[in-house]
Amino acid sequence: xxxxxxxxxxxxxxxxxxxxxxxxxxxxxxxxxxxxxxxxxxxxxxxxxxxxxxxxxxxxxxxxxxxxxxxxxxxxxxxxxxxxxxxxxxxxxxxxxxxxxxxxxxxxxxxxxxxxxxxxxxxxxxxxxxxxxxxxxxxxxxxxxxxxxxxxxxxxxxxxxxxxxxxxxxxxxxxxxxxxxxxxxxxxxxxxxxxxxxxxxxxxxxxxxxxxxxxxxxxxxxxxxxxxxxxxxxxxxxxxxxxxxxxxxxxxxxxxxxxxxxxxxxxxxxxxxxxxxxxxxxxxxxxxxxxxxxxx
Amino acid sequence: xxxxxxxxxxxxxxxxxxxxxxxxxxxxxxxxxxxxxxxxxxxxxxxxxxxxxxxxxxxxxxxxxxxxxxxxxxxxxxxxxxxxxxxxxxxxxxxxxxxxxxxxxxxxxxxxxxxxxxxxxxxxxxxxxxxxxxxxxxxxxxxxxxxxxxxxxxxxxxxxxxxxxxxxxxxxxxxxxxxxxxxxxxxxxxxxxxxxxxxxxxxxxxxxxxxxxxxxxxxxxxxxxxxxxxxxxxxxxxxxxxxxxxxxxxxxxxxxxxxxxxxxxxxxxxxxxxxxxxxxxxxxxxxxxxxxxxxx
Numbered sequence: 001x002x003x004x005x006x007x008x009x010x011x012x013x014x015x016x017x018x019x020x021x022x023x024x025x026x027x028x029x030x031x032x033x034x035x036x037x038x039x040x041x042x043x044x045x046x047x048x049x050x051x052x053x054x055x056x057x058x059x060x061x062x063x064x065x066x067x068x069x070x071x072x073x074x075x076x077x078x079x080x081x082x083x084x085x086x087x088x089x090x091x092x093x094x095x096x097x098x099x100x101x102x103x104x105x106x107x108x109x110x111x112x113x114x115x116x117x118x119x120x121x122x123x124x125x126x127x128x129x130x131x132x133x134x135x136x137x138x139x140x141x142x143x144x145x146x147x148x149x150x151x152x153x154x155x156x157x158x159x160x161x162x163x164x165x166x167x168x169x170x171x172x173x174x175x176x177x178x179x180x181x182x183x184x185x186x187x188x189x190x191x192x193x194x195x196x197x198x199x200x201x202x203x204x205x206x207x208x209x210x211x212x213x214x215x216x217x218x219x220x221x222x223x224x225x226x227x228x229x230x231x232x233x234x235x236x237x238x239x240x241x242x243x244x245x246x247x248x249x250x251x252x253x254x255x256x257x258x259x260x261x262x263x264x265x266x267x268x269x270x271x272x273x274x275x276x277x278x279x280x281x282x283x284x285x286x287x288x289x290x291x292x293x294x295x296x
Numbered sequence: 297x298x299x300x301x302x303x304x305x306x307x308x309x310x311x312x313x314x315x316x317x318x319x320x321x322x323x324x325x326x327x328x329x330x331x332x333x334x335x336x337x338x339x340x341x342x343x344x345x346x347x348x349x350x351x352x353x354x355x356x357x358x359x360x361x362x363x364x365x366x367x368x369x370x371x372x373x374x375x376x377x378x379x380x381x382x383x384x385x386x387x388x389x390x391x392x393x394x395x396x397x398x399x400x401x402x403x404x405x406x407x408x409x410x411x412x413x414x415x416x417x418x419x420x421x422x423x424x425x426x427x428x429x430x431x432x433x434x435x436x437x438x439x440x441x442x443x444x445x446x447x448x449x450x451x452x453x454x455x456x457x458x459x460x461x462x463x464x465x466x467x468x469x470x471x472x473x474x475x476x477x478x479x480x481x482x483x484x485x486x487x488x489x490x491x492x493x494x495x496x497x498x499x500x501x502x503x504x505x506x507x508x509x510x511x512x513x514x515x516x517x518x519x520x521x522x523x524x525x526x527x528x529x530x531x532x533x534x535x536x537x538x539x540x541x542x543x544x545x546x547x548x549x550x551x552x553x554x555x556x557x558x559x560x561x562x563x564x565x566x567x568x569x570x571x572x573x574x575x576x577x578x579x580x581x582x583x584x585x586x587x588x589x590x591x592x
Binding site: 082111112115116117118120146161162163164165168171172200201202203204205206207208209210211212213215216218232235236238239240 | 378407408411412413414416442457458459460461464467468496497498499500501502503504505506507508509511512514528531532534535536
C-alpha cells in the first residue's frame with residue numbers, strides 16, 4: 001500500500017528533454033521537480049532519430065504513454081523556424097505535434113543574420129540562467145563543440161557570436177587525451193593562450209608547429225593537448241574580445257571545457273560566474289513550459 | 297627473340313618511391329627513365345606498412361627481387377634523423393637497410409627548430425624542382441593536407457613554415473564535395489579569401505557562421521566548400537605574407553589545391569610558376585640517387 005501511495009504522489013506528468021551536441025538528456029518531471037534523469041550519447045541528428053532514441057532511453061522508466069515532451073536543441077525542421085535576434089531569451093511558443101505517441105513541444109532555436117549564427121539548445125540554457133538570475137545583464141559564454149557568446153540585456157538576447165573551437169580541438173587532438181580536462185599542462189595552456197590571443201592570425205601555422213613537435217617526439221600527449229586548447233581558445237578570445245572585455249560574464253558548459261574558459265578569462269583579468277549547464281537547461285525548459293501556458 | 301631483346305633493353309634497375317599524405321607512388325626505373333608507374337591510397341603511417349604496401353603495389357609488375365628502392369616521405373623512425381635547416385635542399389646521404397627483400401634507401405626529411413617544423417616528402421619535391429631549375433631563388437609553396445612554404449636560396453632551404461590548411465578543409469568540409477576543385481564557386485572563394493586575409497583573427501567565428509548558413513539551408517554545398525577553402529587559405533596567406541610578398545614563387549601540389557593557391561596568389565597580385573608535383577618528386581628522388589653516388 002505504501003508503494004502505491006508513493007507511486008500516486010510521485011507521478012510523472014511530462015518530460016523535459018535536451019538534445020545538445022550528440023547528447024540526449026531527459027528528465028521525468030512532476031511540475032518543476034525532476035523525479036528521474038537519464039542521459040545517452042548519440043551521433044544522430046534528425047527528429048525521427050530523436051524520437052527513437054528518446055523511446056529507448058525512457059523504456060526502463062515504465063512511463064505512461066502520450067506524455068507531453070518539451071524539447072530543446074532539436075535539429076531544425078522546416079516547420080520549426082528559429083527566432084531572430086534581438087528577441088526575448090525565452091521562447092513564448094513552441095511547435096507542437098504528435099510523434100510516436102508523444103505530445104511533442106519543440107522549443108525553437110535562435111538565429112542571427114549578420115554574422116550568420118544559429119543556436120540550437122544554447123538559447124534554452126540562457127533562458128534558464130535568466131529565469132534563475134532575474135535582471136542579469138551581461139555576456140553568457142557557452143563552451144562546447146561550437147562555443148557561443150551571447151550578449152544579454154533586459155531579458156533579451158541582443159546578439160551572439162559562435163566559434164568552432166571545441167570541434168577543432170576534438171578533430172586536431174585525436175592523438176591526445178579524449179577529454180580536455182585530464183592531466184592538463186597548465187603552463188603549456190597558459191603560454192599558448194597568451195600567444196594565440198596576441199597573434200591570432202598565426203593559428204594555422206601554430207597548429208602545424210604543434211604537429212611537427214608531436215611527430216618529432218618532442219611533446220608528451222597531455223602537453224600537446226593543452227597547447228592545442230590554448231592556441232584555439234586564445235584565437236577565440238581574440239576574436240570575441242568585445243564580448244568579454246569589461247563585461248559581466250557567466251560561463252556554462254561541459255565541466256572540463258568550462259574550466260578552461262574560466263582559466264583563460266581569469267588570465268586576462270576578466271572575472272566570470274560559472275553555472276551548471278545541465279541545471280540551466282532544465283530550468284530553461286521548465287521556464288518555457290510555464291511561459292507557453294502548459295504548466296497545468 | 298624480339299620480346300627477349302625488349303626485356304633486355306628495358307630492364308628495371310631500381311624503384312623510386314614517394315609516400316606523401318596517404319598516397320604511395322612508385323616508379324620502376326631504368327637510370328633516370330620511368331618504365332612503369334603505380335599509385336595507391338593508404339591510410340597507414342609506419343615503415344613496416346610501407347614495405348607491405350609497396351610489395352603489394354608492385355606485385356603485378358613481376359620485378360626481380362632485391363631491387364634498390366629510393367624512398368621519399370617515409371614516416372620518421374628514430375634511426376632516420378631529419379636534417380635541420382638551413383641546409384642543402386638535396387640530401388647528400390640516405391639511410392640504407394634491407395627490408396622484406398628490398399635494398400631500402402630512405403631520404404631524410406627536413407626539420408626546423410623555430411618555429412617547429414617538419415617536412416617529410418616536400419623536401420624531395422623541392423630538390424627535384426631545383427634540379428630542373430638551376431640557380432632558382434625564391435619561395436616554393438607546396439599545398440597539401442599540410443601546406444609548406446619554403447624559402448630557397450643558392451640551393452639551400454633557408455627556412456620554412458607549414459600550415460594545416462588542407463587538413464582543416466577536409467575535416468570541416470565533410471558535408472561538401474570531396475575535392476576542392478569541383479564546381480567551385482569562384483566568387484564565394486574570392487570573397488572569403490579577401491575577408492580571411494584582411495581579418496584572419498576571425499577565423500573560428502567565420503567557420504561557425506558558415507556552419508550556421510549550411511544548417512539553415514542558405515548555402516549550396518559547393519558554395520559552402522568554396523567559402524571554406526577561401527576562409528582558410530586567406531588566413532594562411534595572411535600568416536605567410538613574408539613568404540609570398542615580392543618573392544619569386546613556385547607552386548606545386550595536388551591539381552585542385554594548387555589551382556586554388558595560384559588563384560589566391562594572383563588575386564593578391566603575386567605571380568607564381570606552377571610545377572607538376574609528381575614530376576618534381578620523381579626528379580628529386582633521381583637527383584638524390586645521383587648525389588649519393590648510386591647512379592651506377
